[in-house]
Amino acid sequence: MKDSCLDCHSNLPEPLGxxxxxxxxxxxxxxxxxxxxxxxxxxxxxxxxxxxxxxAGWKGKVERKQVPELCASCHSKAELMKKYNPGLRVDQxxxxxxxxxxxxxxxxxxxxxxxxxxxxxxxxxxxxxxxSKVHPTNIATTCSHCHADAEYMKPYGIKTDQFANxxxxxxxxxxxxxxxxxxxxxxxxxxxxxxxxxxxxxxxxVCSNCHVFQAQLFETSPHKDVFAAMVLPGCVTxxxxxxxxxxxxxxIGMGPKAVCTNCHSQGDGGATQAEAMHTxxxxxxxAISSSEELLGRAERQGMEVSQAKLQAAQARDALLKARVSxxxxxxxxxxxxxxxxxxxxxxxxxxxxxxxxxxxxxxxGLGLSVVAIAITLxxxxxxxxxxxxx
Amino acid sequence: MSxxxxxxxxxxxxxxxxxxxxxxxxxxxxxxxxxxxxYFLGGMTLFLFGVQVLTGALLLLYYRPGADEAFESVxxxxxxxxxxWLIRSVHSWSANLLIFMAFAHLFSVLFLRSYRKPRxxxxxxxxxxxxxxxxxxxxxxxxxxxTLSYFATKVGTEIPAQIPIIGRPTLLFLRGGEDITxxxxxxxxxxxxxxxxxxxTLLIGLHLALIQWFGMSVPPALEAEWRAFPPExxxxxxxxxFVLRELMAWYVAxxxxxxxxxLFPWGLGVKADPFAxxxxxxxxxxxxxxxxxxxxLIPAKVVGMDGEMLGILAFGLVGAVALxxxxxxxxxxxxxxxxxxxxxxxxxxxxxxMTIYGWVAK
Numbered sequence: 001m002k003d004s005c006l007d008c009h010s011n012l013p014e015p016l017g018x019x020x021x022x023x024x025x026x027x028x029x030x031x032x033x034x035x036x037x038x039x040x041x042x043x044x045x046x047x048x049x050x051x052x053x054x055x056a057g058w059k060g061k062v063e064r065k066q067v068p069e070l071c072a073s074c075h076s077k078a079e080l081m082k083k084y085n086p087g088l089r090v091d092q093x094x095x096x097x098x099x100x101x102x103x104x105x106x107x108x109x110x111x112x113x114x115x116x117x118x119x120x121x122x123x124x125x126x127x128x129x130x131x132s133k134v135h136p137t138n139i140a141t142t143c144s145h146c147h148a149d150a151e152y153m154k155p156y157g158i159k160t161d162q163f164a165n166x167x168x169x170x171x172x173x174x175x176x177x178x179x180x181x182x183x184x185x186x187x188x189x190x191x192x193x194x195x196x197x198x199x200x201x202x203x204x205x206v207c208s209n210c211h212v213f214q215a216q217l218f219e220t221s222p223h224k225d226v227f228a229a230m231v232l233p234g235c236v237t238x239x240x241x242x243x244x245x246x247x248x249x250x251x252i253g254m255g256p257k258a259v260c261t262n263c264h265s266q267g268d269g270g271a272t273q274a275e276a277m278h279t280x281x282x283x284x285x286x287a288i289s290s291s292e293e294l295l296g297r298a299e300r301q302g303m304e305v306s307q308a309k310l311q312a313a314q315a316r317d318a319l320l321k322a323r324v325s326x327x328x329x330x331x332x333x334x335x336x337x338x339x340x341x342x343x344x345x346x347x348x349x350x351x352x353x354x355x356x357x358x359x360x361x362x363x364x365g366l367g368l369s370v371v372a373i374a375i376t377l378x379x380x381x382x383x384x385x386x387x388x389x390x
Numbered sequence: 391m392s393x394x395x396x397x398x399x400x401x402x403x404x405x406x407x408x409x410x411x412x413x414x415x416x417x418x419x420x421x422x423x424x425x426x427x428x429y430f431l432g433g434m435t436l437f438l439f440g441v442q443v444l445t446g447a448l449l450l451l452y453y454r455p456g457a458d459e460a461f462e463s464v465x466x467x468x469x470x471x472x473x474x475w476l477i478r479s480v481h482s483w484s485a486n487l488l489i490f491m492a493f494a495h496l497f498s499v500l501f502l503r504s505y506r507k508p509r510x511x512x513x514x515x516x517x518x519x520x521x522x523x524x525x526x527x528x529x530x531x532x533x534x535x536x537t538l539s540y541f542a543t544k545v546g547t548e549i550p551a552q553i554p555i556i557g558r559p560t561l562l563f564l565r566g567g568e569d570i571t572x573x574x575x576x577x578x579x580x581x582x583x584x585x586x587x588x589x590x591t592l593l594i595g596l597h598l599a600l601i602q603w604f605g606m607s608v609p610p611a612l613e614a615e616w617r618a619f620p621p622e623x624x625x626x627x628x629x630x631x632f633v634l635r636e637l638m639a640w641y642v643a644x645x646x647x648x649x650x651x652x653l654f655p656w657g658l659g660v661k662a663d664p665f666a667x668x669x670x671x672x673x674x675x676x677x678x679x680x681x682x683x684x685x686x687l688i689p690a691k692v693v694g695m696d697g698e699m700l701g702i703l704a705f706g707l708v709g710a711v712a713l714x715x716x717x718x719x720x721x722x723x724x725x726x727x728x729x730x731x732x733x734x735x736x737x738x739x740x741x742x743x744m745t746i747y748g749w750v751a752k
Contacts, residue, residue: 302653304465304469304655306465363652366649366653369645370645373644373645377642380634381638384635387631388626
């Protein structure tokens with residue numbers, strides 16, 4: 001479809017300029033929509049007077065305040081959107097109005113995010129496009145444009161360290177470094193169009209969307225009622241919200257890096273349970289490490305230990321289960337899993353020892369064989385000499 | 391003890407002409423000269439083949455030739471069977487040493503000109519035996535059914551497919567179908583334990599009979615020397631003098647095999663997964679490396695013809711020349727002997743360089 005707007009505006013400097021290349025990558029342009037769809041006017045006319053006339057419905061520059069309703073004029077209409085993408089939701093504007101952004105927008109705040117701040121304007125791409133500002137790998141960066149700007153966020157009185165903290169987290173590592181698109185980003189926990197920070201009571205519900213077993217165990221743990229009574233934000237209490245680091249066994253117990261010490265004192269019931277769990281976990285981790293080291297040594301010596309190594313994977317699974325069981329906050333739950341793992345490590349360690357003993361046996365056998373062969377060779381040599389002398 | 395030995399000997403002498411056999415064995419002589427040590431290579435090759443037969447028979451007691459069972463049966467042999475690790479490792483190391491020794495024996499016979507009249511058929515049977523040993527190596531390599539052997543066989547069977555006309559039928563014959571499957575495994579197993587051993591038995595029997603019939607060859611220059619100065623000719627009895635010396639060499643080889651098996655046991659690898667992609671840098675065993683590396687380096691097109699096909703045909707030509715060598719060796723009207731030695735040296739150097747290159751190349 002002819003879009004005469006680009007004929008001029010592709011040659012104009014910023015802010016009026018829009019390159020044809022940029023606009024060609026816009027999802028709206030690819031679906032056949034012209035500039036007039038948002039700005040009004042007559043995109044088929046080459047005469048600027050006619051193209052940008054009031055009669056043709058020319059709106060001109062769309063103010064920030066007008067953006068949500070402008071976008072909603074299409075994106076909220078199910079019958080219209082079906083023609084372009086039947087799978088696309090049409091409740092974004094409804095959701096937006098429930099969000100912190102939307103509620104402040106409704107009160108006339110021109111600084112809060114509107115559709116174009118996240119999705120882009122003329123370079124608007126579908127979220128599945130890795131170059132889109134709302135592609136999962138780019139969402140955190142997009143949010144940080146405002147939420148990491150201390151000066152910009154001053155009037156709102158909220159922290160601006162979320163992005164910096166997120167960058168240190170395992171979730172960021174999974175998403176951005178390893179490319180796991182199922183890893184959480186800002187919108188996973190806060191919502192996208194209806195973006196609102198989860199309330200204290202809702203944190204566990206949010207985390208449990210992925211961390212199902214941990215959440216189930218927590219629900220039956222002694223911590224559930226205590227946290228609720230103390231108005232503690234569930235999982236965030238121990239794991240933080242944005243700077244969620246990779247958990248270690250040192251987090252449990254009464255050691256210097258343990259989170260339990262934030263509430264528990266040495267000697268109290270909780271501390272005893274925590275120390276017991278820590279001991280169980282480290283005991284299994286050490287046993288796994290020892291048996292893997294022994295099996296590795298045996299393998300380097302040329303011994304066949306593949307079956308034992310396969311079995312050792314079961315011990316690692318048991319340790320993983322035990323680390324999940326921690327969320328029941330009862331050492332008996334953890335002990336059940338660590339005991340299963342220790343049973344496996346005893347077998348794999350024994351297999352490693354057997355392999356090393358076999359290795360020593362082979363060396364001794366080789367030595368004896370070489371001696372026997374050497375004696376035979378000397379005997380043969382002497383016999384030949386004797387034979388030929390006679 | 392000695393009375394029992396005498397009783398047994400007497401029992402056998404009543405039924406078999408042991409004295410005649412002893413006289414025949416003592417009558418056979420082995421020339422002694424500065425190149426005599428090369429005579430041991432043939433016996434060494436035979437010894438290693440014997441080790442292969444013995445260890446192979448023992449492995450057959452536990453090996454199961456099927457895609458679902460082969461790897462596991464080898465794993466069982468290596469881990470559960472008493473001294474299974476030793477038998478399997480000796481079998482694998484001995485296979486490599488056997489092929490090396492076969493090549494060494496071939497080149498020693500070539501440079502000592504032992505192929506010349508009247509020993510042409512001995513040479514012919516020897517070359518065919520070398521091809522058989524390579525066939526043993528190729529067929530046996532797939533039997534553990536691990537990743538390396540699966541993909542090496544896949545690449546290896548694709549090479550003859552380049553030969554015009556017979557290429558595709560050859561590929562289908564070797565694989566038992568389009569792809570490497572359990573059918574290929576059972577086929578290779580059949581080749582390895584039945585067909586090739588049967589042919590090898592006949593050829594080895596013929597080869598040894600011809601050696602016994604014609605006796606040991608002496609290099610032409612030495613033969614001329616001895617004709618001129620008969621007193622300089624030295625010989626030892628084959629039995630027991632040469633046999634005892636050969637026994638010493640066999641014991642050394644046995645010790646080496648044991649040491650290799652104990653110090654560097656043959657690995658099991660990872661079970662073959664036909665759906666996985668080929669490991670990067672997959673290459674065949676060392677004895678095929680020089681051919682493989684050559685084919686990799688030949689340009690795709692050479693004077694308008696397919697490069698790989700030309701390479702295969704070139705190696706085919708080398709094989710044909712090797713077979714017909716005794717008939718190409720002549721002094722009149724044109725002395726080809728120096729050419730033969732020179733080309734053999736060049737080819738030996740080429741094999742060595744390309745094998746090393748293929749080994750270190752990624």
